[in-house]
Each structure stands twice: as structure tokens, then as C-alpha cells.
Amino acid sequence: MQSELRKRLIEAFTDAGGEFLSGQHLAEIAGCSRTAVWKHIEELRKEGFVFEAVKRKGYKILQTPEKVSADEISLGLKTAFLGRTIHYEESVSSTQKIAHRLVTDGVSDGTVVVAEEQTSGKGRMDRQWHSPKYSGVWMSVILKPNLPPPRAPQLTLVAAVAVVQAIEELTGLMPQIKWPNDILVGGKKVTGILTELQADSDRIKAVIIGIGINVNQQYEDFPEELLHTASSLAIESGKPISRASLIQSVLSRLEKLYITYLQNGFHPIKLLWESYAISIGKNIIARTLTGEIKGKALGITEDGVLMIEQEDGAVRQVYSADILLEND
Structure with missing residues (x-):
């Protein structure tokens, strides 16, 4: 019963050609209450359907699930x-x-x-x-x-x-x-x-x-x-x-x-x-397992390690950390 009802809803949206359908109209097509329509639409959202909902207009389907085979x-x-x-x-x-x-x-x-x-x-x-x-x-x-x-x-x-x-x-x-x-x-x-x-x-x-x-x-x-x-x-x-x-x-x-x-x-x-790097040349905070390192991100080494220049001019190499821009 539930799958048949949802099938009717999907067919209604397909026939609508991108136009809005009111909750009342959908309820009449599906043979259920407007509350049931809303519940089924929420279930369809979870499965990959994208809807636009506007007061006094109803629902419009924007996108159906795209399975990738x-x-x-x-x-x-x-x-x-x-x-x-x-x-x-x-x-x-x-x-x-x-x-x-x-x-x-x-x-x-x-x-x-x-x-x-x-x-x-x-x-x-x-x-x-x-x-x-x-x-x-x-x-x-x-x-x-x-x-x-x-x-x-x-x-x-x-x-x-x-x-x-x-x-x-x-x-x-x-x-x-x-x-x-x-x-x-x-x-x-x-x-x-x-x-x-x-x-x-x-x-x-x-x-x-x-x-x-x-x-x-x-x-x-x-x-x-x-x-x-x-x-x-x-x-x-x-x-x-x-x-x-x-x-x-x-x-x-x-x-x-x-x-x-x-x-x-x-x-x-x-x-x-x-x-493509967002942080190069900017002041950052590197949160490591042993503490925070603050300074300017200079780039990466030939091994892919991040280099940070601290205020005293010392350059630290960071192998693993969460990076924050100082204005984040």
C-alpha cells in the first residue's frame, strides 16, 4: 500500500512537468490525508528526491535520485x-x-x-x-x-x-x-x-x-x-x-x-x-596532538609536509594537524 501511494505521488510530480502541486491535490491523487502526503515526501527526500516547498503553492520536485552504475x-x-x-x-x-x-x-x-x-x-x-x-x-x-x-x-x-x-x-x-x-x-x-x-x-x-x-x-x-x-x-x-x-x-x-x-x-x-592551497602565505593555527603551532604557512616540503614560520623566524614542519586560518 505504501509503495503504491508513493508511486502515485512520483507519477503526479512527473506529470506536473516541474509545476507546483498543492498538498490537497496530492492527497486527492494519492487517496490519503495531507499529513500522509507530507510524511511520504519526507521519506522521498531521504532517498534522494529534492523538493521545493512554498506556502500556498505546495510542492515542486527539483531533482530525482541519480543512481550511479x-x-x-x-x-x-x-x-x-x-x-x-x-x-x-x-x-x-x-x-x-x-x-x-x-x-x-x-x-x-x-x-x-x-x-x-x-x-x-x-x-x-x-x-x-x-x-x-x-x-x-x-x-x-x-x-x-x-x-x-x-x-x-x-x-x-x-x-x-x-x-x-x-x-x-x-x-x-x-x-x-x-x-x-x-x-x-x-x-x-x-x-x-x-x-x-x-x-x-x-x-x-x-x-x-x-x-x-x-x-x-x-x-x-x-x-x-x-x-x-x-x-x-x-x-x-x-x-x-x-x-x-x-x-x-x-x-x-x-x-x-x-x-x-x-x-x-x-x-x-x-x-x-x-x-590551489588556501593557507599559503596566511597566518594559521596548526592543532597537533601535542599542542598548537601558530605562524605563517610557507608551503609544503618535497615530502608533502607543511612548513610554518613562527613569529621568531623559526620554521616548523607539521606532519599531522587540524589547520585553522587565524580569522576563522
Whole structure:
């Protein structure tokens, strides 16, 4: 009964062609109360439908869920090896967990895990990453470089540049990177990157790069505690973004930058990363596990380590920290 009612509501909005439908009209079509209409619309929101609600006009559907299939991603993908094997999941606890399991099973270099939803997505320092269904890009990329483990963190910065370039290409927005792995638009976070390893003491077995991009969320999709710090590409650009196209662009740019990195080292990536960095030349606060470091961000070393010049002229190297601009 419930699924049939919701089907009628969706058909009504489809037939309306983008026009508003009153709650009373929807109730008559669905054969239920206006309160029931509201409840079903809220359920549809949770599944990825985007509505505009206006008093005395009713509801208008702005966007339907866009599922991203492996076939859709592969169809327009222009890479040699990255994403040529795609593991698609409707809902997972974490794409990183799936990727770790696949590495153990011997999956090929360049394999990508894509999910519509993560129920336990995480970022740096085991912080929760909000990953609702049908609204973002939640994926993990498996790379198997012939590199020593200490160089693995550089790949986080390679991935950050790739994501920035892909967002620029598809949206026209001007994203910036906050060291080491946050991508901001309009001062709000739209992307997080988490790099994890499977390695022996002297060699990398696999680098797993988790990428979470807020794509088509609206304000009401974010928990209240994130409203002032997080945003989405749709909010910032004012239009919905094709998630499949974004995945294709990220993978294409990541492959090119990764090959450049393997052939020419980190320096070309370093220059690109610094050109997108929000904090270079600005006074920042680095909150580390042992305390705060204040000073001017000079840039990053050839190892990807952040350099901060303190008031006394001493330059500190920061390997892990939360970064705040002093005017934040």
C-alpha cells in the first residue's frame, strides 16, 4: 500500500512537468490525508528526491535520485587502467573496508569501489563522514605503486589536486585545498580524502585512497552541526551535478597526475597543490596532538609536509594537524 501511494505521488510530480502541486491535490491523487502526503515526501527526500516547498503553492520536485552504475561510469571513462574494474555497492559501511578486503583478495591495480551510501564512512582521525544515499561521490581507489611506505602520504595530495581540477572542470567553481586533505568551496568543506595503506616494512602492497565529495545535497540534508562548515557542489553552483561525470573526471585526472608523479616525482604535484592551497602565505593555527603551532604557512616540503614560520623566524614542519586560518 505504501509503495503504491508513493508511486502515485512520483507519477503526479512527473506529470506536473516541474509545476507546483498543492498538498490537497496530492492527497486527492494519492487517496490519503495531507499529513500522509507530507510524511511520504519526507521519506522521498531521504532517498534522494529534492523538493521545493512554498506556502500556498505546495510542492515542486527539483531533482530525482541519480543512481550511479558501474556501466554508466565505464561508458564515458577515458583512462588506461584506473577504474577499469569497478565494484559498485548500493549501501556499505565504508568503501575503504570493501577496498581493504579486495586488496587481500588480490584485486588488480586501479580498481575502484563506488557506493551510493556509506553508513559508517570516516575521515581522518576516525571522524565520521556523513554519506547519505544518492547525493554524493563515495569511492575508494586502489593503487599499487612500487614505492616505499613513507611516500604514501604524497598520494593524498595527488588525489586532492585531481579532485580540485575535476570540480573546476564540471562546475566552474574555484575550489581550494586546506592541508592536507580538505577541499573547500566558499570556505566550506565539500570533499575529504583519506589515504590508508597495506604495506610491508619496506614496500607498499596497496594504497587505498578514499574520496568523499558532497555533490547534490541540499541544506536540509546536512546535520545541524555541519551547516556552518560543510556544503555541496549543488549548493555552491546552484545546479545539480552529474555524479557519474564527476567520477569519470576525477579518475581521468587522477590517473594523469599519478603517472606524472611516478615518472617525475613529487615536485610537479607540489607546485600544483600549492597553487590551489588556501593557507599559503596566511597566518594559521596548526592543532597537533601535542599542542598548537601558530605562524605563517610557507608551503609544503618535497615530502608533502607543511612548513610554518613562527613569529621568531623559526620554521616548523607539521606532519599531522587540524589547520585553522587565524580569522576563522
